[in-house]
Every structure is written in structure tokens, then in C-alpha cells.
Amino acid sequence: MINWIIGSWAVLEKDLRLEMRSRYALNMLLMFVLSSLLLMALAIGQNPISEHMQIALLWVVIMFSAAIGLGRSFVAEEERGTVLLLQLNVPGTQVFAGKLVFNFLLLLAVDGLSLTVFSLLLNMQIFNLPLLITALVLGSLGVAGATTLLAAIIARATNRGPLLPVLLFPMLIPLLLSVVFASRQALAGGFGWIGAQTELVTMGAFAGVVITAAFLLFEYVWTD
Amino acid sequence: MMSHASVNLKKYHLIRNLVFGWVTIVLLAGFLLDIPKINILEHTARNLYFHVPMWFTMMAAAFVSGYHSFKVLQTGDPVRDIRALQAARIGTFFGILGLLTGIIWSKFTWYIGTDVWWNFDPRQIMVTFQLLIYGAYFVLRSTFDDPMKRARISAAYNLFAMSAIPFLLYVIPRQMESLHPGAEGNPAFSEITHPIMRMVFYPAIIGFIGLFWVLYTQRVRVALMKYRITQDSEL
Numbered sequence: 534m535i536n537w538i539i540g541s542w543a544v545l546e547k548d549l550r551l552e553m554r555s556r557y558a559l560n561m562l563l564m565f566v567l568s569s570l571l572l573m574a575l576a577i578g579q580n581p582i583s584e585h586m587q588i589a590l591l592w593v594v595i596m597f598s599a600a601i602g603l604g605r606s607f608v609a610e611e612e613r614g615t616v617l618l619l620q621l622n623v624p625g626t627q628v629f630a631g632k633l634v635f636n637f638l639l640l641l642a643v644d645g646l647s648l649t650v651f652s653l654l655l656n657m658q659i660f661n662l663p664l665l666i667t668a669l670v671l672g673s674l675g676v677a678g679a680t681t682l683l684a685a686i687i688a689r690a691t692n693r694g695p696l697l698p699v700l701l702f703p704m705l706i707p708l709l710l711s712v713v714f715a716s717r718q719a720l721a722g723g724f725g726w727i728g729a730q731t732e733l734v735t736m737g738a739f740a741g742v743v744i745t746a747a748f749l750l751f752e753y754v755w756t757d
Numbered sequence: 758m759m760s761h762a763s764v765n766l767k768k769y770h771l772i773r774n775l776v777f778g779w780v781t782i783v784l785l786a787g788f789l790l791d792i793p794k795i796n797i798l799e800h801t802a803r804n805l806y807f808h809v810p811m812w813f814t815m816m817a818a819a820f821v822s823g824y825h826s827f828k829v830l831q832t833g834d835p836v837r838d839i840r841a842l843q844a845a846r847i848g849t850f851f852g853i854l855g856l857l858t859g860i861i862w863s864k865f866t867w868y869i870g871t872d873v874w875w876n877f878d879p880r881q882i883m884v885t886f887q888l889l890i891y892g893a894y895f896v897l898r899s900t901f902d903d904p905m906k907r908a909r910i911s912a913a914y915n916l917f918a919m920s921a922i923p924f925l926l927y928v929i930p931r932q933m934e935s936l937h938p939g940a941e942g943n944p945a946f947s948e949i950t951h952p953i954m955r956m957v958f959y960p961a962i963i964g965f966i967g968l969f970w971v972l973y974t975q976r977v978r979v980a981l982m983k984y985r986i987t988q989d990s991e992l
Contacts (some may be wrong), residue, residue: 617973682917682939686910699896700914703889706882735928739921746920750913753830757907 537630540623548606548722552635557607562639563600566646569594574654582655583719586711591651596676596705598643600698603636603680606690620756629751630682633744636684637677644669658721664729665719671733672712675740679704682747685754697730704743711735763977776967778910783964787818793953804862806957809853810965812884817966819887820846820974823919827913836981838908839990842898845970849891856884863968866883880937883925890918904990 552559565644574589580675584716610616619628648669680701687696715732718724787806795802825841828834859873859881867876875881897914901907980992 627788646963670808679917683914686897686914689906689910690897691902695899696900700893703886703893703919706886707887707921707928710882735924738928739924742920742924746917750830751915753909754913 537624537627541630543633544578544619544623544628545634548631548635549638555597557641558602558605559642562598562643563646565601565645566594566598569597570650570654573712574651577655581641584717584722585649588716588720591647592709592713592716593646594651595640595673596702596709597698598647599640599676599680600701601642603639603677604684604687604697606632606636606681606695607684607690611688613742615616625755626748626751627677628755629685629748632684633677633681633686635673636681640673640677640680641670644673659719659753660721660723661719661725664701664726665716666756667733668712668715668719668729668736671736671740672708675708675712675736675743676705678740678744678747682751682754685751689754708739769974773971774898774968776971777966779960780964780968781963786965788963790954796865801862802860805954806871808855808858808862808959809958809960811851811858812960813879814965814969815848815852815855815884815887818844818851818969818973819922821961822848825918826915829908830916831914832904833909835904835908835984835990838904838912839980839984839992840977841912841990844991845891845894845979845990846898847914847973849888849895850972851965852884852888852891856888858880858943859884878937879925886925887922889964890915895916898991904988 543747551666573594612618622722623631651657653696682695683697683704685702686700690696711732715736716730717727718729723729783806787803790868792800792802822841822844825844828837829841863876863878864874894915896910898907898911901910922976928939976992984990
């Protein structure tokens with residue numbers, strides 16, 4: 534058990550260290566988030582929009598950022614030629630765990646940036662910030678779980694286009710329904726924790742199911 | 758490679774003719790037999806014989822496809838991959854039919870949001886979800902050149918996507934309002950249908966699943982032949 538944690542931590546640390554050296558993926562992702570948020574805010578203009586729309590647009594930006602930014606985790610290994618090295622040194626589940634946590638942290642950065650910028654640009658009235666943050670974190674866990682396995686899948690594909698969004702968005706439909714409803718409860722007209730509790734449980738369950746399925750299937754995707 | 762050459766043609770033709778006869782009788786009975794008077798629906802209730810069996814058939818196709826994907830991961834047999842793909846193709850076909858019959862039916866009969874094409878009903882979303890998954894599955898298959906990799910990885914995606922189905926089936930409908938009969942707040946269809954409709958309805962389900970079986974086995978056989986000749990199993 535300890536070995537497993539040490540191995541996963543090693544993979545995570547390797548990715549973090551490489552990322553901190555060049556900050557290439559992080560910067561690109563955050564710039565993408567910023568530009569799309571700005572694009573949306575300018576398109577909306579001065580007119581106030583309902584809470585439904587605010588949360589919907591926020592989550593659309595987060596989903597697209599996940600699809601575009603998190604795909605690099607396995608593709609980068611292929612490009613650098615380190616896949617074989619990783620396969621030889623670390624068992625599959627530890628690789629997946631390390632990459633999952635890395636993607637989750639990236640997604641949390643995306644969440645933080647989107648929430649801050651969006652709430653400023655659109656003048657969101659957040660009544661219950663802890664609830665909103667909990668909804669974002671739980672939702673991101675599910676998104677990160679699905680995206681990490683799909684990133685491993687597309688890294689094996691020879692002709693990639695916008696393949697990750699095509700594979701990812703259908704899978705996230707159940708999550709999106711719950712997460713938008715739960716996030717909305719933190720704004721005006723929402724019912725706070727009471728209103729969101731069923732959805733939060735659903736989101737936790739979704740994250741659990743997706744991550745479990747991903748762990749089970751990762752070996753088949755990862756090894757030739 | 759496992760030998761699937763010997764299909765018992767006599768038995769196959771027997772079952773195939775039985776299915777065709779069954780579906781013909783269901784079609785005739787569906788349109789010619791009397792149905793009780795139901796408010797709002799009136800004669801559009803006959804769509805029940807076609808719309809709901811499409812859903813059952815797509816679920817059956819999804820199970821068959823998932824089972825064969827699981828076997829691909831377990832054994833790596835390319836024939837299982839052919840079966841999984843063909844089940845997915847036929848399932849998509851039935852799913853599109855179910856969605857179209859439902860949309861046309863609901864445009865004229867659903868009161869809340871009447872005369873709109875899309876009602877954001879949980880079951881509509883479920884069918885769309887399954888169709889999107891299959892669309893992504895087909896796209897994913899087209900990005901691979903190596904057949905073994907293609908089989909294994911698309912099987913992994915198929916199973917992964919199916920893990921989200923229980924959520925759509927059980928969790929989301931409990932939380933969203935639905936206009937479908939038998940869902941939250943609506944009388945079940947069995948409460949408002951006369952037993953005489955069930956006489957055609959249950960055979961319709963069996964008939965359409967039989968039709969799925971006929972189409973599926975035919976396509977699998979053609980794909981197998983193509984695989985034997987050209988080593989390429991896409992159909």
C-alpha cells in the first residue's frame with residue numbers, strides 16, 4: 534500500500550516538476566480560460582443575465598478548458614518518448630493515480646481563475662461561497678477522472694483532431710446536469726446547502742464511479 | 758481464429774422468417790385493431806407500439822455491445838470486436854428511430870411546452886447520451902490504424918461510457934421533472950391504457966428485438982466475410 538502511494542506520488546512529482554520548469558501547459562491553459570471568459574463577457578455585454586445562464590456559461594468554459602488543456606498529460610509522454618520508461622518503472626494504476634491528481638490540480642487552477650474572473654466580469658451575487666467551491670471541487674473531480682482516462686485513450690490514436698472533446702462531452706452529460714443545479718443553489722434564488730445536497734451526493738457518486746471504472750480500464754489502454 | 762463459418766442456415770432461415778412474420782402481424786395489428794379512447798392522445802397512442810420498443814431494442818443493443826466489448830478486453834478476439842461494432846451500429850439506428858418517433862409524437866401531444874421539438878425530458882436526454890456515445894465510439898475507431906489497438910481501446914471506451922448509464926437511468930430522472938408517462942408526477946401508462954393495448958405492445962417489443970437480432974447477425978456475417986477476405990473488419 535505504501536509502495537503504491539510512493540509510486541503515485543513519484544509520478545505526480547515528476548509531472549509537477551516538469552510543469553514548473555517551463556509552465557508551458559499551465560500558462561497556455563490559463564490564457565485559454567481568460568480569453569474565453571473575456572469572449573463570453575463581451576458577447577453578453579452590459580445586460581444582466583440570469584443565474585441559470587451565469588452558471589451554465591461558467592461550466593461550459595470549465596468543460597472546454599478541461600477538454601483542451603488536460604489532454605496533454607499523456608500526449609506529452611508520447612512526444613518526449615518516455616512512455617516505455619514509465620511503463621517499465623511504474624505499475625499502471627500508480628501512473629493513472631499520479632496523472633489523475635495532476636489533472637485535478639490543473640483543473641482546480643482553472644476553476645479558481647474562472648470563478649474569480651467570471652464573478653467580477655458578470656457581477657455575480659454569490660450568497661454561499663463555500664457551497665459554490667464545494668460544487669466546483671466535486672465536479673472537477675469527476676471531470677478530471679473522465680478526462681485522464683480519455684487522454685490516455687487519445688494518446689494512442691494516430692490521427693487526432695478535436696478528439697478529446699468528442700469523447701469527453703457525452704460522458705460528462707450526467708455530471709453537468711447535477712453540477713449546474715448544485716452551483717446555482719449558491720447564487721440568488723437558490724436554496725443553499727439544503728437544496729443542493731442530493732446533487733452533491735450524486736456528483737460524489739459520479740466521481741467515484743468514473744474513477745473506479747477508469748482505474749479498472751487503464752491497464753488495457755496503457756499496455757500494448 | 759475461431760471458426761464461425763458454419764451457421765446452421767436452416768435454423769437461421771426459420772428464425773428469420775418467424776421474426777419477419779411476427780413483426781408483420783404486429784404492424785398490422787397495431788394499425789387495424791381498435792384502441793380505447795384516451796384523452797389527448799387518441800389515435801397517436803398507436804405510436805406506443807413503435808416508440809417504446811425502439812427504446813427497449815436500443816438498450817438490448819447496448820448490452821450486447823457492452824458484453825462483446827468486455828470479451829474483447831478479456832480475450833482479444835477480433836470477432837468479438839466485430840460483434841461489438843455491429844451491435845453499436847444497429848443500436849444507433851434504433852436509437853435514432855426512437856428519438857424521431859418520440860419527438861414527432863411529443864410535438865403534438867405534450868401540453869407543457871407543446872409544439873416545441875425538444876422538451877429537455879430526462880429520457881430524451883438519455884437517448885441522446887447513448888447516441889452521442891456511439892457517435893464518439895465510431896469516431897474513435899476511425900482514428901486508429903492498427904486493428905488490435907483499435908479493438909482494445911474502443912472496447913475500453915465503450916465500457917467506460919457505459920459506467921455513466923446507471924446515473925442517467927436511475928439518478929437523474931428522480932431529480933428532474935418529466936413529461937413522460939410513468940415518470941414523476943404522471944400517471945403510468947399502464948393506468949391509462951386498456952389491457953387490449955398490451956396485447957399488441959408486448960409482442961411489439963419481442964418483435965423489434967427479434968428484428969434487431971436478424972439485422973445484427975446478418976451484418977456480423979457480412980463483416981466476418983469481409984474480415985476473412987480483406988483483414989479489415991470495419992463495416
